[in-house]
Amino acid sequence: MDIFSLLGIVIGIGAIIVGNFLEGGQLVSLLNAPAIVIVFGGTFGAVVLQYPAQVILKAVKILSWVFFPKQVNLTGEIEKIIQWSSLARKEGLLGLEGIADSEQDSFARKGLQLLVDGNEPEVIRDCLDVELDTREYIDFEAARVFESMGGYSPTIGIIGAVMGLIHVMKNLADPNMLGAGIATAFVATIYGVGLANIIFLPVAAKLKANAYDLSRAREMMSVGIVSIAEGENPRNIELKLSGFLQTTF
Numbered sequence: 001m002d003i004f005s006l007l008g009i010v011i012g013i014g015a016i017i018v019g020n021f022l023e024g025g026q027l028v029s030l031l032n033a034p035a036i037v038i039v040f041g042g043t044f045g046a047v048v049l050q051y052p053a054q055v056i057l058k059a060v061k062i063l064s065w066v067f068f069p070k071q072v073n074l075t076g077e078i079e080k081i082i083q084w085s086s087l088a089r090k091e092g093l094l095g096l097e098g099i100a101d102s103e104q105d106s107f108a109r110k111g112l113q114l115l116v117d118g119n120e121p122e123v124i125r126d127c128l129d130v131e132l133d134t135r136e137y138i139d140f141e142a143a144r145v146f147e148s149m150g151g152y153s154p155t156i157g158i159i160g161a162v163m164g165l166i167h168v169m170k171n172l173a174d175p176n177m178l179g180a181g182i183a184t185a186f187v188a189t190i191y192g193v194g195l196a197n198i199i200f201l202p203v204a205a206k207l208k209a210n211a212y213d214l215s216r217a218r219e220m221m222s223v224g225i226v227s228i229a230e231g232e233n234p235r236n237i238e239l240k241l242s243g244f245l246q247t248t249f
Contacts, residue, residue: 005066005206012198016190035160035188039195042156043149051145058138059145062211066203069210072217078241081224084112085234093118093229107131107218111225121229128222132215139211143204150200157192161185220244 020030048056087095093115100112110131114124164185220241227237 002067002069008202009198013194016194016198030187030190032187034164035191038160038163038188039153039156039191042159043153043192043195046152046156047145047149050148051141055141056145058142062139062142062207063203065210066206069206070214072213074217074220074245077217077221078224078238078245081221081228081241082234082238085224085228085232085237088115088228089231089234105221107135108221108225111221115225115229119229121226124229125222125226128218128225132218132222135218136211136215139214140208143207143211145204146200146207147204150196150204153196153200154192157189160188160192164188216244 017027017030020027051059084096084099087099096112097116100109100116103109103112107128111124111128114127119127162185164182168182168185223244224237224241227240232240
């Protein structure tokens with residue numbers, strides 16, 4: 001589990017609650033049902049209108065990456081590719097057939113199958129590049145759902161604020177009705193801006209970062225498989241793939 005993701009949410013929301021308390025406010029003052037309906041309903045409605053169903057479902061599916069990101073072990077993948085290369089030099093490309101059938105990762109399995117079938121390196125590279133680009137696009141498009149939510153929610157919050165003020169203006173003669181309208185106006189703005197900057201935009205950035213890591217791992221796998229097809233020495237392949245390892249920040 002990614003503790004920093006949970007910690008970030010707790011710190012962000014906690015800072016608002018503590019700040020409200022230090023100002024003399026109460027937690028209940030931040031709870032407003034009309035504001036919740038306006039901001040959440042309006043934001044989700046806008047996103048449903050913008051994206052097709054399959055993209056939204058994919059976004060829901062990868063949301064777990066925020067707390068449980070897909071692990072990428074580039075060092076382990078390099079070692080596996082070197083083993084494949086050594087086996088191919090000893091037994092030929094057909095020696096990888098059993099490995100291709102048992103490989104768990106579908107991207108690597110496709111590359112190995114292309115190898116075993118005796119395709120030219122350029123053909124293998126083209127096939128893997130197409131799949132790499134497609135998977136990367138799908139993952140990034142799903143992450144953009146939350147990015148869009150971060151763009152819509154502040155505006156929807158302003159709409160909620162305006163609606164609250166309209167309610168206030170209509171009931172100026174009735175002091176008992178003023179409080180509810182003013183509360184909706186200000187709380188809706190807090191919800192809209194707060195959700196965008198504490199939840200939606202950070203979540204989108206986190207998902208994009210994880211999608212990039214996965215894409216980079218697939219790119220490395222593609223380079224390794226094509227290198228095997230070209231008959232490169234395992235040592236040379238290892239040196240080439242080591243460039244994908246992140247050594248410094």
